[in-house]
Amino acid sequence: MVGEACTRGTTNCGQAPNMSTSHIEAERKFEPASGANTAQGSSPRLDSVPGVADIRKADSQTLDAVYYDTVDLRLLTHGVTLRRRLGGTDAGWHLKQPHATDTRQEVRLPLQAGPPNRIPPELTARVSALARGRTLTPVAHLRTNRDRRLLLDRSGRALAEVTQDRVIAHHFDPAAGPHPDSHRHGTGTGSSTEATKWTEYEVELNEGGPSLLDDVEQAFAECGIVRSAYPSKLAHVLIQAAPDTLAPPPVPEDGIGEVVVRRLRQLFATLLALDPAVRDDRPDAVHRMRVTTRRLRSTLKAYRRFFDRRRSEHLAGELRWLGHLLGAARDHEVLGDLLITRLDEVPHQARQSALRGRLTAWSAREYRQAWQQAVTELDGPRYYALLDDLELFLDDPPLSARAGRHARKQLSKTLRREQTRTIRRLDAALSLAPGPDQDAALHSARKAAKRARYAAETARPLAGKPAKRFAKRMKKLQQGLGTHQDSVVGRRTLLALASAPTADAPWHLFAYGVLYALQQRSAEVALEELPALRSRVLDRRLSRL
Numbered sequence: 001m002v003g004e005a006c007t008r009g010t011t012n013c014g015q016a017p018n019m020s021t022s023h024i025e026a027e028r029k030f031e032p033a034s035g036a037n038t039a040q041g042s043s044p045r046l047d048s049v050p051g052v053a054d055i056r057k058a059d060s061q062t063l064d065a066v067y068y069d070t071v072d073l074r075l076l077t078h079g080v081t082l083r084r085r086l087g088g089t090d091a092g093w094h095l096k097q098p099h100a101t102d103t104r105q106e107v108r109l110p111l112q113a114g115p116p117n118r119i120p121p122e123l124t125a126r127v128s129a130l131a132r133g134r135t136l137t138p139v140a141h142l143r144t145n146r147d148r149r150l151l152l153d154r155s156g157r158a159l160a161e162v163t164q165d166r167v168i169a170h171h172f173d174p175a176a177g178p179h180p181d182s183h184r185h186g187t188g189t190g191s192s193t194e195a196t197k198w199t200e201y202e203v204e205l206n207e208g209g210p211s212l213l214d215d216v217e218q219a220f221a222e223c224g225i226v227r228s229a230y231p232s233k234l235a236h237v238l239i240q241a242a243p244d245t246l247a248p249p250p251v252p253e254d255g256i257g258e259v260v261v262r263r264l265r266q267l268f269a270t271l272l273a274l275d276p277a278v279r280d281d282r283p284d285a286v287h288r289m290r291v292t293t294r295r296l297r298s299t300l301k302a303y304r305r306f307f308d309r310r311r312s313e314h315l316a317g318e319l320r321w322l323g324h325l326l327g328a329a330r331d332h333e334v335l336g337d338l339l340i341t342r343l344d345e346v347p348h349q350a351r352q353s354a355l356r357g358r359l360t361a362w363s364a365r366e367y368r369q370a371w372q373q374a375v376t377e378l379d380g381p382r383y384y385a386l387l388d389d390l391e392l393f394l395d396d397p398p399l400s401a402r403a404g405r406h407a408r409k410q411l412s413k414t415l416r417r418e419q420t421r422t423i424r425r426l427d428a429a430l431s432l433a434p435g436p437d438q439d440a441a442l443h444s445a446r447k448a449a450k451r452a453r454y455a456a457e458t459a460r461p462l463a464g465k466p467a468k469r470f471a472k473r474m475k476k477l478q479q480g481l482g483t484h485q486d487s488v489v490g491r492r493t494l495l496a497l498a499s500a501p502t503a504d505a506p507w508h509l510f511a512y513g514v515l516y517a518l519q520q521r522s523a524e525v526a527l528e529e530l531p532a533l534r535s536r537v538l539d540r541r542l543s544r545l
Contacts, residue, residue: 020122022107024099027204028213029228030220044201044223046162049215051153051208058148058161063087065142067234068119070134078130078272081234082123084111088146095123096232097273102213129275132384140237142169151208151216159208162201162216169196169237196237200228256410257403260303263458265394267296272387278326279375286333286371290326293319295454296390302418302455306410308398315393318386325377329370335493336363338486339515346514355511362497408545411459415470415543418452422474426534434527439488446481449474449537463545470542477533480526487523491516 047055065085069075075082079098085091093109107126114120119136127136147164203216217227230236270292277285297319300312340359377383397403402410425448429441456471498512 020107020109020113022105024103025096025106025204026103026210026213027202028102028217029230029232030201030203030217030225031228031230032199033224033226044220044225046149046151046216046219049151049212049219051159051212051215052151053154054152054156056150056152058150060148061088061144061146063142063144063146065144066138067140067142068136069139069234070131070136072134073139073238074130074132074134075127075136076139076232076234076238078269079231080127080130081232082119082127082136083234084119086111093120093123095126097126097276102210125279126276128279128379129272129387132387133381138172140169140171140234142167142233142237144168144233150206151212153207158206160206160212160216161204163204164199164201165233166199167197167233167236169233171196171237171241196240198236200233200236201225254407255404256303256407257306257397257399259407259411259462260299260306260403260458261394261397261399262461263299264296267292267299268390268394271296275378279378281371286326286329286374290323290330293323293326294450295457297323298451298454299458302414302451303458306400306403308400311393311398315386315389318382318389322383322386325374329367329374331489332363332366332370334486335489336360336367338490339363339494342515342518343511345518346511355508358508407462411463411467412543412545414455415452415459415467415545416540418448418455419470419537419540419543422448422452422477423534423538426477426530430530430534439484442481443485443488446478446485449478449481453478459545466542466545473536473542477537480529480533484523484526487519487526490519491523494519 046052063085064087065083067081067083069082081094081096083094085094090108092111093113095107096104097107099105107123109120109123113122124131124136145166149162151159151162153159201220203213205212220226228236230239271289274285274289274292278289297316300307300316300319304312304316336359340356340363343356343359346355422445425441425445429438429445432438432441453471453474456467456474459467460471494512494516498509
């Protein structure tokens with residue numbers, strides 16, 4: 001167990017019976033190699049593993065679990081498992097989601113968190129972006145007889161737990177008769193009559209470091225035990241039952257299309273992973289999901305020549321809607337932080353506390369309202385339809401005839417187009433007189449620089465340093481233009497606060513005026529710095545990859 005904590009927004013983990021806990025689980029799964037002479041019930045010797053001073057046998061366990069998914073296994077396709085398990089020290093509802101290499105985030109709820117035949121709402125909310133309104137139903141029943149050993153260091157600390165699991169699994173089939181043990185979980189569902197049986201090993205870190213997993217793997221390999229081909233027990237039984245459903249989508253043939261599709265798939269996976277974080281209102285989650293949405297849209301727009309135009313434009317439009325939805329909450333958060341920080345520059349510090357509290361309350365209230373609106377829409381048909389369309393687009397990409405062209409050359413041409421587009425918008429903005437029209441034009445140039453930067457991020461795996469340099473310079477320009485835009489929004493907000501019907505005290509109105517002047521000066525400084533930033537992105541050699 002790498003780390004454990006109560007779900008954000010809850011208190012007193014030890015006393016709330018239906019409160020969820022979450023932790024990061026670091027483990028690897030192993031199985032006997034095909035044809036290996038590994039006796040049933042035997043365990044490999046691990047006393048020679050570096051850092052292990054002693055091995056202690058722990059109590060054996062009998063585990064009985066029912067796994068839930070959609071009929072088309074949408075959770076498992078994305079590496080997510082949801083189960084209700086009896087037995088062991090952590091009986092209850094368990095949701096596991098990919099986290100990083102060799103790690104998963106596990107969210108736990110006790111058995112009494114909901115009726116036996118109904119998944120707790122907290123867990124269904126966490127997989128909403130995957131299920132998208134589809135029913136979660138029992139898909140498998142697993143019984144596991146587990147033998148456990150603890151790897152200890154010289155001080156007696158448990159570095160890791162090594163288990164040998166003998167598994168009997170049934171794949172549920174609603175058309176079949178009821179499984180004889182379904183009443184234990186309250187599922188009332190059916191299953192196939194043939195059982196799948198296998199033996200596997202798990203190594204889960206406690207106090208040990210990641211290198212311990214490598215050392216144990218080497219010890220296993222010496223006795224014919226290798227890394228499992230299956231990421232989970234559920235995958236072991238269901239991949240055999242439905243191999244076509246769980247097969248990864250094909251990757252396009254070599255060419256620019258392959259590069260772009262790979263990038264879009266990475267971004268889509270990130271979007272799905274951030275969905276539950278936004279619903280939980282975890283720190284920075286709204287911002288990260290908004291940025292991911294913008295990256296998806298910008299990539300589709302910058303590389304639109306390599307896809308069916310109608311479908312890519314439709315997705316780009318819906319992603320724009322999602323970005324605006326998330327942006328409302330994020331903008332209030334950023335704006336509040338900006339104004340409160342600059343309040344330190346207002347004179348008469350002794351009177352700042354009341355205004356600081358007023359601005360903090362305003363920012364929190366506006367953010368909360370926008371966040372609640374966003375979460376409501378995340379459970380709506382438009383958002384689910386967008387995710388379905390994205391998934392369909394990426395599973396079977398509608399590539400154009402140009403998609404097979406040489407990737408590096410097409411990446412360079414795309415960056416050159418984005419570079420030209422950004423410079424033209426910036427020059428058009430700088431040619432205007434200061435005022436609302438110029439503010440809008442500079443904001444448009446900022447969006448162009450951001451799109452150019454994201455286009456370069458797509459090129460980076462293939463082009464390396466040249467693409468990184470292009471993205472870095474566009475980011476600098478984007479940030480400079482962003483400072484100007486923050487000033488525009490900040491001044492607009494200060495005018496609204498100062499002219500609100502509930503008039504503030506004269507001191508507060510004076511402070512609003514000082515803040516307005518500070519924001520005006522920020523805009524002027526940003527404009528003064530733009531020519532230097534422009535020259536850094538003007539070099540035509542920048543887009544050569």
